[in-house]
């Protein structure tokens with residue numbers, strides 16, 4: 001009986017530690033990160049402009065996807081700015097022809113740092129008098145389900161969303177690079 005009770009106690013302890021680690025990981029993943037602007041110069045005198053705003057995750061999968069998207073767009077002639085979502089970023093993105101927003105999925109949601117930024121930026125874009133820039137939303141995750149996008153329908157309404165894509169271990173960096181090339185071609 002003593003062994004059974006000890007076993008149950010250890011099991012609860014392990015579950016508790018696992019939950020603590022999960023909560024810690026999710027809350028760290030949601031927080032804004034430091035500014036990290038990178039600009040890849042485009043081709044020609046007046047290249048089209050894209051901005052990729054992505055929340056870097058813990059294992060750098062999202063960072064690598066963002067960089068491959070940027071490399072594909074840049075190969076297609078675009079000037080590409082990369083940065084992380086945060087207060088330091090302008091909420092006026094009307095100067096860009098293409099806006100790409102991305103984040104890892106943790107516990108079925110995109111990072112709060114990104115969704116908070118989207119709440120500020122997207123209504124302004126929807127009201128812009130000129131032609132709305134194309135917008136791409138991407139997530140990275142281990143699962144094929146895309147409920148994280150469904151949660152953002154209200155924020156994205158009225159915008160020119162041309163693609164919502166989730167990169168899973170099966171859909172990887174080469175696909176991100178090819179998507180960058182494709183987006184640069186179909187402008």
Ligand SMILES: Cc1cc2nc3c(=O)[nH]c(=O)nc-3n(C[C@H](O)[C@H](O)[C@H](O)COP(=O)(O)O)c2cc1C
Nearest residue numbers: 057058059060061062104105107108140141142143
């Ligand atoms: C605690 C935790 C929760 C996760 N929740 C989800 C989830 O709900 N859906 C999903 O598709 N992937 C989920 N994942 C997998 C991550 O989204 C995936 O590994 C992601 O590509 C990591 O990106 P990063 O390296 O940029 O952090 C989870 C991973 C961890 C560690």
